[in-house]
Structures are given as structure tokens and as C-alpha cells.
Amino acid sequence: MTDLAQRDVSPADRDLIRPSRGRALKPILLGALGLLGLLVLWFIGTDLLPGPGSFIRRFSPFLTVASLGDLVTGSDLLTHVAVSLKRVLVGLAFAVVIGVPLGLAVGSSRPLDTATSPAFQLLRMISPLSWMPIAVMLFGLGDGAIYFLLSFAATWPILLNTAAGVRALDQRWLLLGRSLAATRTETLLRIVIPGVMGHVLTGIRLAIGISWIVLVPCEMLGVSAGLGYLILDTRDRLAYSELMAVVLVIGVIGFALDGAARALHAIWRR
């Protein structure tokens, strides 16, 4: 079989058309240029356009960067970031535990899908923050209510993407499972779950984005730590440049979380 093996070259071996380093760097450079544009707009909006002594000047990027330096070198920021990340992760964990099995069930049963689809779409479209008073009544002020709200917000993208993944599952894989006499559990664990993992990861990526957005207003209610709390705290202390620094930190961490979720997805899809 040697001749056959040698002639039948795989795409991996045939990888002759590699993108040049310059071409690979181009999107990064363009992205950096976009961020630079944003910075310039920020500078124009807070330093150039407002008159001297304007309140808006307190939000200047220069003052923000100086405050950011102080924040990063202090110990408080790390504590607040850790608390916020923990809340997002706990909320996400609940959402995965609820969303994935429900998504698997909905995706594999057409009647269940038809029966639940309007209800899910209705619930999905209600802003998670609308549930805040009810969450506080049920779980009291503090982490319990935040976990509930974050889980509620993150469940939908995971559930709906998992269900879409099951519906898009390659029927040939299921036929293969049947031809190998796979039990229902083996089919679920060895074919269905790995087969929908790409969709689940897409759902998790969307859920991370939603959770991070919902987290900040959630943390403005009756808690004493977290980035949302820090925003209110800086406002109450009239430390506006520090407030902008926290906003920047929220943006950077959100960007990094999305990047990590994308990387995870890319590794799975390879």
C-alpha cells in the first residue's frame, strides 16, 4: 500500500498555500487602527471640543489612564474583578447545566420544540433586568439575586444554540451509531454531545457577552464588591476619571472574555 499511501496526499501535507505573515498581520493592524480611532474620538470629545473648565474634561483619556495606573497598582481593582468574574462564571455554570440538557431535549423532539418555542422566545425577549425586583424578593439582596439574573440571561443563547446544534446534527453520524449498535447513552455521549459542541460553544460565547453586559447593572444593587459596584462607588466619590478607568477595565475584560471564548471555539473547530 506504500505507493497508494504516498500518492494520496492529505490536505495537511498539501499545505502549500500558506498565508504570508504580512497577510496574517493585516487584520490585527486594522483592528488596532480602529481602536486608535476610538481613542482619538474620545480625546476630541473630552479634551478638544469642551471649553476650558468644562465638566466633560474630567473624563479625558489622559486622566483616565493616570487613574487606571493607580487602580491597577492598588489591590482593590483585582478584588472587584475577581468578584465580578466569579459571578459571571457561576451564572454561566448554572446556564450550562440548565441550557444544555434542555437544548438537547428540545432539539431532539419536534413536538417539544413546537410546544416550547413561543414560550422561550417570549421569555428570551424580556430584559433580564426586568426580573430584578422579583429576584431580590426571592433571593434577597446580594449574590443570590445576581446569580439568578445572570443565569436567566445566559440560559437562552445556550439553550437555543444547543437545540439548533441537535437539529443540524449530521444524520450519517447517527446512522453510524446505529450500525455500531450504540445504546442511547452511547449515542448521546459519544455522538450527540460532541456533535453539538460547536453550537454549545457558540451559545456560551454569546452568553458570556450577555452576562458581562447584564452584570454591571446587576452589581449596582445592594452589593459591596464587583465592577458595577465600583462604578457607583467612583461616581459617589466624584472620581470621574477613575469611573472612566473602570469602564475601560470592563471593556477590556469583556473583550478578553470574548477572545477566550472565540479561541475555545476555534480549537474545537480545527
Added chain:
Amino acid sequence: MTKTAIAALEATGITLRYPGAAMPVLEDFDLAVAPGEIVAVLGPSGVGKSSLLRVLAGLQQPSRGAVRVGDQLLSSVHPRVALAFQDPGLLPWLTLEKNVAFGLDFKRQPRLSREVRAARVDAAIDEVGLAHARKLFPSELSGGMAQRAALARCLARKPEVLLLDEPFGALDEVTRAAMQTLLLQVTADFGAATILITHDIDEALLVADRVVLLGGTPAREIGQWRIDLPKPREDDLVELGRLRTDILFKLRATLRRI
């Protein structure tokens, strides 16, 4: 039909009618295949060849008739009956090696120790000449390599019966010829009774010991040819040409009746 002495697979009086269908897909189909024998089932598109294979694989219960593997009546899929399709159906999240091993540890498969499973996977991968690619993922394989991996997945189960549903249909001519040679080698080495569903008369003539022609509505056997020429048969083109004309003539007659 020619009945072999010791059949690895025997189908008798197979009739298949799908629920709600006015007419059966298959009617009174008989086939017996001996160990190591290759039977090619030819027929026009949509005649019911793949339905027949599903019945022989135990994936579909016939409305009437029975399938036996050795002395066992087939009521569902059988661990020693392996099936390969036109699409290799490799799982994209597993390496080639793990794809070949896939299913060997399933509950309804014969219990094998980890060492035996590993040895079987190694032997199957070596048999199809893919030892150099065992750590590659399906997306990194060419069409021919993927199809050889699918064949290795069948071989790792040491099948008594190998059912192939147009396995080389999507391959280019050169790769297809190489795969046909590989099939002959594999059948000789493993001794599995092989049923090859194909629409390619030349492929059937080059690899099969017997050719069964399916035709009509509902489909039934309309001709059978035993090819006693030694393999490889590339040097027997005159005799193969005569058989080809014979099969084509019969096939065209069937199509005219439709």
C-alpha cells in the same frame, strides 16, 4: 440463484414495504454469500439497492423474509456485520486512529481488552496503509484517505460480513482503482463475505466473484453472473467485455420495462 455451501450471510424471501407505501421496494429477494466472497449488487439509481443493504445490515426489518448471519437470525444490527457508506462518515472531532477505534468499546459489541482493541486498530490502519496519518483529523485527510479510514473502522471489528454502499462512488478514477485493489487485498486477508452495492458495472466486474442485477418495481433479482476469472482482472478485458455487454443488455431491458 447460486447458493453457496457455507453462507456467512443468507437472505431469504426479503420483501420490504415502507409504511404507507402502495408498493414494496423489494420483493422476494434471496442472496447467500460465502466467507471471502465478493458479491456486487448492481441496479439503476433508486431501485432499492441501499434499502436492501439496510435490511442486510439489520438497520431495517424486512416486511417478510429473514436474514441470517452464520446461524444467527438477524433481528437488529450484528456486531460482526460492518457497514461503510459512500460518505466516509468520520467523526470530525476524533483523530483517524480514534475514528477507527470508534464503537469497539460499545456495550453491545463483544468485550475486548484495551490491548486487543489497540492491536485491532493498529492492524486495520496498517491494512489500509494509513499508519502515517493516524493522528490526523478528518479535515486533514483527502477523500481517498477518509474512505480508507472508514474501511479500517469496519476492519477493526473483524467483520464476518462487510456491507459497502457505493463506497468509492465519490472518488476520482485513480483513487477508485487503488481502493478497488485495496478491497481485494482486504477481502483476501480478512475473509469477510462482502456485498458491494455499486452502479458501476466495471467496478463490479473487476472485484466481484458474483454480480447480482436488481431491477423492476418492486425490485427483485433479474440476473446473476458468476465471474470465475482470477484477480486482478485487468488482463481479461475480452471476457469482461462480453459479460459487460450481457449485463448492460439486461439492465437496458429492465429500464425499458420501467
